[in-house]
Amino acid sequence: MFFPQFRARRIRGNEVFRRMVRETTLSVNDLIYPMFSAFGSGIKKEISSMPGIYQQSIEHIVADAQEVYGLGIPAVLLFGIPETKDAVGSDAYCDTGIIQETIRAIKREVPGLVVITDVCMCEYTDHGHCGIIKDGDVDNDSTLELLAREALSHARAGADMVAPSDMMDGRVAAIREALDENGFDKIPIMSYAVKYASGYYGPFREAAESTPQFGDRRSYQMDPANRLEALREAASDIDEGADIIMVKPGLPYLDILRDLRNEYNLPLAVYNVSGEYSMIKAAAIQGWIDEERVVLETMLAFKRAGADIIITYHAKDVARWLKQG
Numbered sequence: 001m002f003f004p005q006f007r008a009r010r011i012r013g014n015e016v017f018r019r020m021v022r023e024t025t026l027s028v029n030d031l032i033y034p035m036f037s038a039f040g041s042g043i044k045k046e047i048s049s050m051p052g053i054y055q056q057s058i059e060h061i062v063a064d065a066q067e068v069y070g071l072g073i074p075a076v077l078l079f080g081i082p083e084t085k086d087a088v089g090s091d092a093y094c095d096t097g098i099i100q101e102t103i104r105a106i107k108r109e110v111p112g113l114v115v116i117t118d119v120c121m122c123e124y125t126d127h128g129h130c131g132i133i134k135d136g137d138v139d140n141d142s143t144l145e146l147l148a149r150e151a152l153s154h155a156r157a158g159a160d161m162v163a164p165s166d167m168m169d170g171r172v173a174a175i176r177e178a179l180d181e182n183g184f185d186k187i188p189i190m191s192y193a194v195k196y197a198s199g200y201y202g203p204f205r206e207a208a209e210s211t212p213q214f215g216d217r218r219s220y221q222m223d224p225a226n227r228l229e230a231l232r233e234a235a236s237d238i239d240e241g242a243d244i245i246m247v248k249p250g251l252p253y254l255d256i257l258r259d260l261r262n263e264y265n266l267p268l269a270v271y272n273v274s275g276e277y278s279m280i281k282a283a284a285i286q287g288w289i290d291e292e293r294v295v296l297e298t299m300l301a302f303k304r305a306g307a308d309i310i311i312t313y314h315a316k317d318v319a320r321w322l323k324q325g
């Protein structure tokens, strides 16, 4: 492959050639849209660090879900902001909790839309951690029981898929067992298999009102310096019965996404998290970058690195741009 026999520019010369040799594609089918359901009514409150993203009460969530469905996006990922929080996150596994009611409303009004739920305790605990606190740290094994109850109550309310994000050891197995024992053997688990302790979650914690009241999440989320550990985390979740594995955050961890793609043949998801969204939005609002171009390039980067599924706050915009393009 030497010049002048080889000229890389020959197949780059016009748009039809470029289309013919394009290696990676992006489709609306790849997208999942995250939503924040707030207790109450008449609430539609924009998250200041995430322009275009709202905390919404159920009637607004349902209208939004209708729009998402109309755009052809296959699924939403739900987070709840409950009326009250306590030490053991009771609302998380209450059959009339915020998420359970939201699932019922969406499945009633927009039955064709896949509803995935985030399974974790941090939105429901008054201390903001992802599990039960014992001796100043999150206790793994007692948290498993509550996560299993939470996932089961989501399934009972009609969730199509559950997505545990807590990072307790053994939670995929605990959830799988609870679902199977109760007749929900067909409900898939998308596990946040590889989830780093990341500064990029900052805006989300404003959105979900889930900032830890003491310490941080480094005793359960992964150290950003580690790469081999990602393979161990993914392997254990797959052994425990995960149907889809996820890497989170996205852009700073594309190498990890590629590692998992090379190592495993399960569907692979990536979470393009709140801080990644906020950075693009902020620059776009300043007029410093072309938002559509940068977002589509970012989505393509996830696909190129090996993702099958992209969870992103840009999903509605991406769906619109793909339609026009």
Ligand code: PBG
Pocket: 118, 120, 122, 130, 165, 166, 200, 201, 202, 203, 204, 205, 217, 272, 273, 274, 275
């Ligand atoms: C809950 C959870 C978090 C995110 C998804 N599920 C926050 C956290 O772990 O602190 C982050 C999503 C985002 O930043 O967009 N465990």
Ligand code: ZN
Pocket: 120, 121, 122, 123, 129, 130, 165, 166
């Ligand atoms: Zn959590």
